[in-house]
Amino acid sequence: MAEQQRLRGPYAKGVAKRDEILERALEVIAREGYRGASVKELAEAVGLSQAGLLHYFDSKEELFTEILRKRDEVDIAEQDLVGDEPADLRAAYLAVIRHNAEVPGLVQLFARLSVDATDPAHPAHRFFIERGVGLRTFFASAIADRQATGAITDRIDADTLARIVHAVVDGMQVQWMLEPDVDMAATVEALFELLSPAPGEGVSRTSN
Amino acid sequence: MAEQQRLRGPYAKGVAKRDEILERALEVIAREGYRGASVKELAEAVGLSQAGLLHYFDSKEELFTEILRKRDEVDIAEQDLVGDEPADLRAAYLAVIRHNAEVPGLVQLFARLSVDATDPAHPAHRFFIERGVGLRTFFASAIADRQATGAITDRIDADTLARIVHAVVDGMQVQWMLEPDVDMAATVEALFELLSPAPGEGVSRTSN
DNA sequence: GTCTATATTGAGATAGAC
């Protein structure tokens, strides 16, 4: 049981090891892909037996949920998406998307789990709800700011626009997995263009 | 083996029965949901044993692929999405989306399979590629026509816009499955609004 | 064409030794 780790906090050796496992898992899945991989496969890839790996996680589903949680953590840190309003949210987010195209296995895992977690009984259910809410809140607030300055159209409210952006990103991942030649980032970029209100305004194509 | 049905064409009794099975399956899944249902469960629901059902389909995956194919067929027929350019594509498509909200099981099945079929070895791989291409071609052509009349912005090319619409529809399904209060159709409608170039044009909110 | 029964496989989880 993983109770020790959950309860004991920072001193528990388990926490560090658990984290190390997640990082290894992230690399392995990114590199070798995820095709409904079994715990055993992943265990071997990170250098443990199946039982050894499951020592740190209560179940397969919890394990994979934690991998995704870790991924978000890494992405957020890497792209400086920390403050409430990063210097260039748009560019930073496009960078995340471009990065995704380098780690197909993680995209597969994410897509698979986001469908499975649709079931309220799934351990990742809450995670995906909270993740979605967080993502869209973040975007909605950035969008609202730009609406106030006229940089983004206000014909549609910010919450709905945020929902659209979220949907496009998820939807494009599926299109890309199916046909890897598809350019996810370019399409999302086109969507951002679409959000700008008028043609020939401050919408030059110089920087962003 | 289902060879008889595949080879013999219209006379084979199997074809009619197969079709009947698919229709029943559609109803059952729509009504009772799909949670990674087993062949056995579905078989019982349509009034056959597992082996009896598998008599008509080569495998589970083929069975579920055919169910989805049948669903498209039904949707297209019901919404008159037949001609190259239906009277009101936008309204018809929104009707399909609204209809989806009535059949959660089919949306789940679709979402699940579209992720699994990402694998080139999956029997539904080709189906999903062709379906996507078809859908987007259809949309791109309608969009291009409207771009020519100025009803839709031409800042982004029609193919990319079609891709965005496709992505939003798929993405919204996931958001809706996770949080059933989400209004898929309303969000897609907002996207359509976004495609219109200027504010205060023929964009009244009278009917839908 | 449909059923019952069974083969086969593969997974996740758990017990218990070290």
Added chain:
DNA sequence: GTCTATCTCAATATAGAC
């Protein structure tokens, strides 16, 4: 904390009777 070994379960696929 990690391993080996095993339990248990579920699911598809198939053989063969009727």
